[in-house]
Structure formats: structure tokens, C-alpha cells
Amino acid sequence: MQPCRYSEIVSSEIFKPRNIIVTGGCGFIGANFVRYVARNHPDVHITVLDKLTYAGNPQNIAGLPQSQVELVQGDICDAALLERIVPGHDAIVHFAAESHNDNSIANPEPFITTNVEGTFHLLEAARKYDVRFHHISTDEVYGDLALDDPRRFTESTPYKPSSPYSASKAASDQLVRAWVRTYDLRATISNCSNNYGPYQHVEKFIPRQITSIMEGVRPKLYGTGENVRDWIHTEDHSSAVWEILTRGRIGETYLIGADGEMSNIAVMRMILRLMGCAEDAFDWVCDRPGHDRRYAIDSNKLRTELGWRPVHTDFEAGLQATIAWYAANRAWWEPAKAATEARYRAQGQ
Ligand code: NAD
Ligand code: DAU
Numbered sequence: 001m002q003p004c005r006y007s008e009i010v011s012s013e014i015f016k017p018r019n020i021i022v023t024g025g026c027g028f029i030g031a032n033f034v035r036y037v038a039r040n041h042p043d044v045h046i047t048v049l050d051k052l053t054y055a056g057n058p059q060n061i062a063g064l065p066q067s068q069v070e071l072v073q074g075d076i077c078d079a080a081l082l083e084r085i086v087p088g089h090d091a092i093v094h095f096a097a098e099s100h101n102d103n104s105i106a107n108p109e110p111f112i113t114t115n116v117e118g119t120f121h122l123l124e125a126a127r128k129y130d131v132r133f134h135h136i137s138t139d140e141v142y143g144d145l146a147l148d149d150p151r152r153f154t155e156s157t158p159y160k161p162s163s164p165y166s167a168s169k170a171a172s173d174q175l176v177r178a179w180v181r182t183y184d185l186r187a188t189i190s191n192c193s194n195n196y197g198p199y200q201h202v203e204k205f206i207p208r209q210i211t212s213i214m215e216g217v218r219p220k221l222y223g224t225g226e227n228v229r230d231w232i233h234t235e236d237h238s239s240a241v242w243e244i245l246t247r248g249r250i251g252e253t254y255l256i257g258a259d260g261e262m263s264n265i266a267v268m269r270m271i272l273r274l275m276g277c278a279e280d281a282f283d284w285v286c287d288r289p290g291h292d293r294r295y296a297i298d299s300n301k302l303r304t305e306l307g308w309r310p311v312h313t314d315f316e317a318g319l320q321a322t323i324a325w326y327a328a329n330r331a332w333w334e335p336a337k338a339a340t341e342a343r344y345r346a347q348g349q
Helices: 028-040 079-085 100-108 109-128 165-181 205-213 233-249 264-274 301-305 315-328 328-344
Strands: 018-021 045-050 067-075 091-094 132-138 185-193 220-223 229-230 251-256 262-264 283-285
Touching: 028 233, 067 165, 079 109, 079 165, 091 109, 091 233, 100 328, 109 132, 109 264, 132 165, 132 220, 132 229, 132 233, 165 185, 185 233, 185 264, 205 220, 205 262, 205 264, 205 328, 233 301, 251 283, 251 301, 262 264, 264 315, 315 328
Parallel strands: 018 045, 018 091, 045 067, 091 132, 132 185, 185 251, 220 283
Antiparallel strands: 229 262
């Protein structure tokens, strides 16, 4: 049998957004998505709605044309603000969240407020003004896999979140599904694996290690270091989200992943080697409570139904470029580094 031609496998109905709201567009993945849309779809206007928490930085979207990208500083939990800004837009792409597992363990409350209540307020606004909704979620809603399990997560894997963060994301996914079924909201959901690339906050694994080494501090590995994450370049996440927003089927969930499984210790050693250090020049620190062992995504549905493919398939090359980005942008990350490390020290990490 001949393989399907691209034009045969893509869904026939194409949604052409003109005026979108991107929540959390000053965070890591949201900002990379805003940059992706600005570059590839100059006819689309983008309103970034962002509270500018410790994780949001207007610099992340600096330099984009003001005629195309507008920043509204505000909270997704502010229903009155949503009443003012949602009308006139044809889609909401919802990235805004409290996103860091370690923070959710130390203080879960903002995770429930932003991730659950905030999503609820956005869904209500989208319903009232009949706006298409794409919800950004995570593979962590599925819990974890054993290191030697041959299976990967699929769209039908049961939900089994481990941390307050992943439980709050699972709750928000279920709200979206309920709004589709009960109110016919035109919504889609994507659950992606671990992103890396430019503009990622220094609290996260890869930027934390890179910036520590740049400051002459030994990087820190949790537990045994055997835990596996399934890495994807954030630009590949952006292209997948665009495909799902414009060609995905309403009510459907799509898993996004780029076959990038690696143990934390292997990533740590690669960073050290690429930065010219001995591969054992790191410290072991205490483990994260409830630490998920392994995430692994089967993105077959997205690839066969929408024809999506990742472009950044060479992880080492992507990591090298990411290291170069942090070396060239010290002024961007240095202000956040000391406070982040003070937080980690208080947790023994
Ligand atoms: P991030 O922490 O870097 O950015 C979050 C952004 O949301 C920040 O700009 C912040 O100011 C904003 N924000 C937080 N609370 C808000 C509120 N109440 N109202 C408005 N804005 C608010 O997060 P990220 O890593 O870019 O993750 C973005 C989304 O992608 C999240 O929904 C996350 O669950 C999901 N996700 C992340 C990954 C990953 O590897 N980082 C993987 C899969 C899915
Ligand atoms: O899988 C998707 C998820 O990936 C997203 O939903 C989350 O928003 C995102 O933060 C990320 O979650 P993780 O907990 O996997 O990412 P983090 O960067 O915090 O940690 C990656 C792995 O590295 C994890 O196994 C913990 C470990 N780690 C982390 C830090 C910060 C260390 O060993 N040392 C560290 O210093």
C-alpha cells in the first residue's frame, strides 16, 4: 500500500484565526508560541494576556511588531477583565499556568487558583462570546511509567496525576472536556512532554544546570538521576499547537512529543560535556517528593491525523544552541538566578 499523501491525511476543515488571545504569552512556551505565530502568520493579531508573575517577562516578546502583538497585563481569574478583552477575538490559546512541580509541592494554592479557577473563567468567557479555545496541558496528567515499561502515554491512558501541579492541570483538562460536551464549546486539548529551548525560567532542570555552570556553581541532580523525561524543542511544540488550533477536530485531545526520552543523569552529563566540564562535576541532592519516574509520549495520532512532524530531532544540537542562547543572554536570566537558588536551598535542593 502507498503511504498517504499529506493532503489526504489532513483534516478537511481549516480554521483561520485572525485575532487571537494567548494567555501566558510572556512565559517560556507561550512567548515562543507568540514568536512562532508572529514569524509564520503575520496576518494574525495576537493579544497576550499575562499576569507577569515571577515566571512572566515582557522581554520574552520584545522586538515583535507592535501592530501585531499587544500585551495586556492581567489575571485570567479576573472575570471582569475577560469581559472587556475577549469580545472581538476568534480564538484563545491558553498557556497561562503555575508550571513548576517543586513550587506546587512547597505551596499548592496558586496552582489551584490559576490552573483550575483561571481555566474556568476563560472557558466561561469563551462560551459567552463563542470563541474557539485551545487548552495547553501536560503529559504529567497521566502519572508516570516504570523505567522498563515498553508502553508510552496515548490519548486513552487513564489520568493519574502525582503532584499538586499535575493534579491541577488534570482538573483543568476535565473542565475543558465538560464545556465541550455540555455547552458545545469549540475546544481542543494538547498534552505535551518536557520542553527545552530559549526563554525557559532558570528554575527548570536544563536552564538551572546551564546557568549554575556559567556561575561556577556545581549543578544539582535529584535522587538517583534515573528518572526519564521525553524532551521536545519548544519550537516543535509551537508548530504542533498551531496545527491543532487550525486543523484539529473539536473535542479532541492530541499528545505532542518528539521521541526524546533521556534519563536526567544522561542530560546532566551531556550539558557538562558540551560546556567543557568533567561529566561527574555535579552534586547529588535530595529527591523531589513523589518524583515521577518516567514520561513517554506516543504522538502517533497527531502525526497521522494532522501530518505534524518535529524539526528539532537532534537533541544534542538543540541543547548546544540552548547553551549558546543562555551564554548570550546573561542579562535576561541573572536577575532571577539568586532568588531561585535561595528557594532551592531552603528545600535542600
Ligand atoms: P511558565 O511558568 O514559563 O509561564 C507561565 C506564564 O503564565 C507566565 O508568563 C506567567 O506570568 C503567566 N501566568 C501565571 N499565572 C497567571 C494568571 N493567573 N493570569 C495570567 N497569566 C498568568 O510556564 P511554561 O513552562 O511556559 O508552561 C506554559 C504552559 O505549558 C503551562 O500551561 C504548562 O502547564 C504547559 N506545559 C509546560 C511544559 C514544559 O515543559 N514547561 C510541558 C507541557 C505543558
Ligand atoms: O512533562 C511536562 C512537564 O515538564 C511540564 O508540565 C512542567 O510544566 C515542566 O516544569 C516539566 O516538569 P518536570 O518536573 O519534568 O520539569 P523540571 O525541569 O522541574 O525537572 C525535570 C527533571 O529534572 C525532573 O525529573 C526533576 C529533575 N531535576 C530538576 C531540577 C530543577 C533535577 O534533577 N535537578 C534539578 O535541579
